[in-house]
Amino acid sequence: MIILTMMRHYWFACTVAMLTVITLLSLNPMSDLPSVPGGDKMHHFIAYALLMFPVALKKPKHWLFIALLFLFLSGGIELLQPLVGRTNDWLDLSANWTGIMFSILLAQLIHRIFPSLLNQNR
Numbered sequence: 001m002i003i004l005t006m007m008r009h010y011w012f013a014c015t016v017a018m019l020t021v022i023t024l025l026s027l028n029p030m031s032d033l034p035s036v037p038g039g040d041k042m043h044h045f046i047a048y049a050l051l052m053f054p055v056a057l058k059k060p061k062h063w064l065f066i067a068l069l070f071l072f073l074s075g076g077i078e079l080l081q082p083l084v085g086r087t088n089d090w091l092d093l094s095a096n097w098t099g100i101m102f103s104i105l106l107a108q109l110i111h112r113i114f115p116s117l118l119n120q121n122r
Helices: 002-009 011-026 040-058 063-084 090-113
Strands: none
Touching: 002 011, 002 040, 011 040, 011 063, 040 063, 040 090, 063 090
16 A cells, blocks of 8 residues: 555656666667566566556656657657667557556556555546
C-alpha cells in the first residue's frame, strides 16, 4: 500500500525516470546492451507497463493522451533504431501497447479494490 501511495504521489518523477531509461536502452547499439533473461517482447511489455503504471494510478487530467503519447514515442524509437545500428521490429510496438494497456487495467482494478487509499489527496 505504501508503494502505491508513494508511486501515486511521485508519479511524474517515476514516469520521467522510466521514460529516460527506456529511451537510453532502446537507442544504445546492440553491442553495448547487457544480456537480460527473458524474451525481447517481454522486456518491451514490462518496460512500458512500468512506464504507464504511475500515470494510470494517478490518473492526471490527460492520462489517456499520455498513453497515446507513449505509444507514438515507442513508434518513434522504433523508427530511430536503425540509425544507431539496431533493427526495428513493429512487434515491439505491439508489446509496448500491450504493456501500456495492462497498466491501465491494473490501475483501474487497484482503484476499485482500494478506493479510499488512492482517493486521498487527489
